[in-house]
Amino acid sequence: MTTHYLILSGVLFAIGALGVLIRRNAIVVFMCVELMLNACNLAFVTFARQNGNLEGQIIAFFVMVVAAAEVVVGLAIIVTIFRTRRSASVDDVNLLKY
Amino acid sequence: MTHVLAADPTLADFGKDPLWITIIKAVMLFLFLMLGILFGVWYERKLISRMQHRYGPNRAGKFGLLQSVADGIKMGLKEDIFPRTVDKVLYLLAPVIMVVPAFLAFSIVPFGPMVNLFGVQTPLQMVDLPVAVLFMLAMGAISVYGVVLAGWSSRSPYALLGGLRSAAQVVSYEIAMGLSFVAIFLFAGTLSTSEIVKAQGEQGWFVFLLIPSFVIYVICMFGEAARIPFDLPEGEGELVGGFQTEYSSSLKFALIMMGEYLHTFTASGIAVTLFLGGWRAPWPISMWDGANTGWWPVLWFFIKFVLTFSFIVWVRASLPRVRYDQLMSLGWKVLIPVNLAWILLVAAARNVVVNEGNKTVGIVIGAVIVVGALAIWMRFDTVNQRRKEARKAEVEAEFEQLSDEPTAGGFPVPPLDLPHYHGVQHKEIPSGTN
């Protein structure tokens, strides 16, 4: 029955990745990344149950912490950009050309 | 009193009920809460008005007991205002999101030990989890979503700001509250409520063991349930009803009110369960062996519960509402650091008491913690003291300046010795001439 959870986490991860690639608003992109991280958490916990050891759940804890840190840093950056140029769209961020 | 009663349920006793028992329990709990709300509203109003030398509701039914029923019906029959600008789905969803977790949060509160319910041995508790307390906190957190969404979907500045304010307040106090439980877990070694109650049976009520935790919890309780003195979310005086501005009437409003009442109930329930020995009989009665068996504990629980609730009401009657910055700085600058220090202290003590191995190190560490905490506190205290004095001094200076030179500070005051005040050119108009 753990397969269902895996499928779910896979779907979540895919949605997140797709969102990162498609969506244009920085905050949304960034939420999609968080979604991906949570998909990872789901996978970890599922595998922890499957393998019958606790590592996965512990890892989930750490991932939460890291995600939190990422949220804080990311929001800080995005807010700063927003304050300087009144827009949080990735498309407006185009001074750096290839 | 370390003797262990067979009747004490542990985690192992849960998840065994047949479905129908579960359903019965659920219905019972649900009814209990609904009636509780009806009764509670009446009780609160009555109590407060008594404290304020008023009669309070006394028209609907005996002692106005049916007052809240009447209110409910009235709300049902009022017009259901649906503002044009709101975000439809969320606007409707918000009250639901607020009320459902409030119900669930209460489900982990134990009412009593193992009882015989329709011939089935089952603990007198809806459900218990290895992470029961965490579950309760989580539910509390979810209903914050309700608040924020309510404010956000209303599309009105008051609602938005109100929602954010209450969200900020609730989360801030959630931290302190969560920390205040840690000491308990240090003693009980579990998060399951039933086992915590059991542990209180063995180690005594935590309210006595961990007074600081209890005090902090009680403070946070008000913050969490947004009761006076911390009822800023709907501080009418400041932001016209806060996040529920647009829920002007009707059952949606009723749901929101209900949710907040349930939070209050949960807060009291948790206070009773974690600190006041849960369903255990208080001291003199506990002498009698039968006190903690059968259905008796339900009685003890109710007594404690009602008393706690009355205390909340009493506070409402006696304290004014605090300012928002005071609220926040209390939560962030006082409760959290004190909590952390206290936790470390308890841990150190606990380490010395129960853990095998070298005790001296533990003691040393404990001493270090105490000294360090005190040092920091004193330092901050003196700093604050200096700040206060400085502030005071400059205010006084300002005042001085104003008093001896009226036009200072940019507020021109007309000099009081101008001639016309004394009526130099004042021409007497004789009365009665025409």
Place this chain on the structure above:
Amino acid sequence: MSPWLPIIMAVPVVGAIVVALLPKGGDKLAKQVTLAVSLLTMVLTGVMAAGFKPGGERFQFKAEYDWIPSFGVKFGVGVDGVALVLIALSVVLVPIVVLASWHDADGVRTSDGTLITPKRSVKTYFSLLLVLETMMIGVFAATDVFLFYVFFEAMLIPMYFMIGSYGGAQRSYAAVKFLLYSLFGGLLMLVAVIGLYVLANKGTFMFEPLVGAIKDPTTQKWLFGGFFIAFAIKAPLWPVHTWLPDAAAQAPAGAAVLLVGVLDKVGTFGMLRFCLELFPDAAKAFTMPIVVLAVISIIYGAIVAIGQTDMKRLIAYTSISHFGFIVLGVFAMSSVAQSGAALYMVNHGFATGALFLAAGFLIARRGSPFIADYGGVQKVAPVLAGFFLVAGLAGLSLPGLSSFVSEFMVMIGTYSSVAHGSGALTVAAIISAVAVILAAVYILWMVQRTLNGPTAEPVKAFKDLNAREIWVLAPLVALIIGFGFFPKPLLDVINPSVQQTLTNVQVPTATIAEKGTGQ
């Protein structure tokens, strides 16, 4: 362990540092120091060369120091005959070049005073020159393949800057082209070097242990390819020669002399030393195609040279043709031809050097490299004209001048070589003989167009050679004529090591039988 070579290599680089650190405005001093250092180096080399025993063991004045043990790289130097003469060539050319380019860096003015190259940092130029000298000595002296490679590549940088900063109008283009060509070849060679080390699995880069270390023919072919391409680019062999005319034309005369006179020799030297001895089977297998390339560049160089309007380019193309001869000699697999090739390297150095310098003096006077702008120089500046004529004749290897001996030996050797049984080499020799006539054409035509005929207007203002310039050309011409009549000392030094090479390559004894016919 003899300290000779390390000392000789150290002297110029120390000198370079001294020159670079001279106080501001010490240009004159810098030039004098440079000249002194280069002369000292020459003297030292001479003393060392005197101690060289032609009959003795192959590598003499050996010195080995651990350099990079983790890679098995040693700082190993030592000279055999060929290396010795080439080192001699370089140390002789350097002081001459120093003299020749005395004023190159401080803005060259034509006789009518127009500035053709602006003022540039003198100290940099001369310290680069000295650094280059060290590396030229090092690359010939290295007995450690890795060390050889290091010098082979590092040499590019000073030359690159000399061309790029001190050259003519197109200098940066020429410099980059030169650098990239050589670098590319060098990198391929690097792969081959690594491959050699790994596959030989001897744990060392020293030349002698590596001889015959690679048995498998196909492996040999690959590695040979790596080395050969690098060398072919270096000693411009058709079709990878195109960088040379640009570089030589843009470089200041002095630098051009070193470029064509010495740096390119590294290529042919490398073929003789490494390609042949390390990968004999591959060398034999590839002889035919390489010979074909050589012949092509002989003819091609000559023909294109005829069409040139720019003196320096013309000389560059003549050298391409000459290098064709050298490569031909190297791969003819007969001792005569190889000795001839080795000798040719030296003589060509002197001859072309003289030609470049003389042309340089002409250009310095007129400010234009184009032949058409000259005419009747001999009336105005007879001495200059004389030197130019002699150098030119040496270029077409007139009998009695040094290049004749070597060219003759190469052709004889190739003609009579029976390596690869078939008379293919014979045919090659015959075809290449055509180039002799062509050479006569391009040299004489150029000489005639510049020296004889009506004196062009601007040429009238020419001053004849001053003392410095005479001192530059005289020794070269002396050497050309001297070795023209009496090449034996050089050959005595060269022959043994060529023998050694051939024995390492294991060519049929028949060829070795008729050795020495050239003398």
Place this chain on the structure above:
Amino acid sequence: MNDVIQAPTIEYGTLAPLLIIFGAACIGVLVEAFAPRYLRKSIHVPLTLLSLIGAFALVIVQVMRGVPTQAVAMGAVAVDGPALFIWGVIIVLSFVSVLLINDEGHFVASAAAVPGSADEEEAEAADNGTGQTEVYPLVLFAVGGMLLFPASHDLLTMFVALEVMSLPLYLLCGLARRRRLLSQEASMKYFLLGAFSSAFFLYGIAMIYGYAGTVSLPGINAALAKGALLDPLLMIGLALLGVGLLFKIGAAPFQSWKPDVYQGAPTPITALMASGTLVAAFGAVLRVFWVGLGNLDWNWRPVIWGVAALTMIVGSILAITQTNIKRMLAYSSIAHAGFLLVGVMATFGAAGQNAQSLKAILFYLAVYGITTVGAFAVVTLIRDPGGEAGHLSRWAGLGKRSPILAGVFAFFLLAFAGIPLTSGFFGKYAVFAAALSSGTQPGDSMGGWMAGLVVVGVVASAIAAFFYVRVIVLMFFSEPAADGPAIAVPSMGTVAVIAVSLLVTVGVGLYPESILGVANDAASALFIR
């Protein structure tokens, strides 16, 4: 918790360098909190530098005491020979970079302020050119992460280290005083892409955990030894893990962030990233592929082959089209990542072979890192009114205007190009040699492929040489522009940085054994498996 929990043990002594760095970082935060603004920098600088020195000394002590052969902290961290070498290198590099960071005027006074706004003015007035002093603790945290990253012995620690390393860098990128918008963009792009890639990394970990039932690298290897090697979980995990790691080293096709970030970030930070982060990331890559996936080499080596080739080619070719010096250096660093990957290709099979290629990579990393820092240090000195003179055309004729600076820079470029008698050449040689010799060891199916890869590398470096040479041509062979950029008078720190980098580049170029020997000792004590 039905089973007995044993209190874990932590070898504080072995982890001391890490602890010093992190401790200093925390103290730095406290300094930020309590020290008055005008004092902060004068406290931070010695604190940071001293902590780095202390950490380095401790690393030396470790080496003296003998390299541990056991993973410490319950198998979370492996302080083995390579790790110690990498630590040393990272600490030195970050020390040098910090010297660069001390230089005034790189960092914004208050990052949150809107440019030109009132509070910006106020902040500018308040700080004496030092800029936001949070930089120092942030750098220390980043360095700590860099130290932990290559030493982490299970994937969880590695992930945490990765984030600890990256998050401060994300912020630091946005702190440039001039060209603010550019810098903030860089920071945002770096953050979004970085978070994206780390999510991939994490999901990869999850999959591998699902396959192996553990995240400790040796455990994974053991599981590979007996488990089925075609398990989809494993494949997905391997791929995603690879994406995460390759992103960090900026290998194609995950290189796109590098030029933007390098260009936008304040140059000292760019120097730190280009040197320290690269070193750390490669340490991690080596550890994962050798310790964790060693039994799977037949599976990942073809992929790495392609990636390495692609990276070298892309880096070299795209660099040619660049007009901005920092972007060009970024692409060159991509190309170098490719060369290093060639070395990674060679780390497999017999221990001896592994040691050799390990040595090569370690050496390469050390010399490349230091040269990079030097190059960026020079870049900081060529200034326009609006900030650093990024555009290549502004560099024209620099050789005439300040020959020494131009000469030094040219030398660094030659080192990048791998001309003999510079450190870069020996780095490249070492890697290529390792690759070729790995191709010859028995039982390797990819012998010819390795040779092919080396040839690709050679071609790539020939292409790369072109654009390095182009800059030299620009600096020396073309006349200076009328309104050339100003050449800032370098501070003591910058001078020291350039001098040190030059010294190392030359010294190692003449006598590589100096570092090579150390790398050799470090590598011969292999990764703990």
Place this chain on the structure above:
Amino acid sequence: MDLYVPILVLAVLAGGFAIFSVAIAPFTGPKRWNRAKLDAYECGIEPTPQPVGGGRFPLKYMITAMLFIVFDIEIIFLYPWAVSFAPLKNDAGDTIASGLGLFALVEMLLFIVTVLVAYAYVWRRKGLDWD
């Protein structure tokens, strides 16, 4: 899993109730249309048009949110630590799981001190002040 069944049941009950009352509200009451009544209430003045997705709000709230995340995570770490700190005894009173003891105490001390460092920083940088 079936530990959670009762919660599910209760959730269904409460949810049903809530949704029901939200749903019937429009039908039970009268409808008297009035434009002003359906506007957003701003004490009687013309309501300020709100952008989709709510208006802009002070950054302060965002900062609070970030702080909350950080400290909540800290709590996450405190709970397991607290639970497994003391040795676990069964009813018979003999230890079935030894506590982490001194080690845990020291580690948690370090952890909390680290958090307090950040806390002090935030405090000093006026992160906790509401003016």
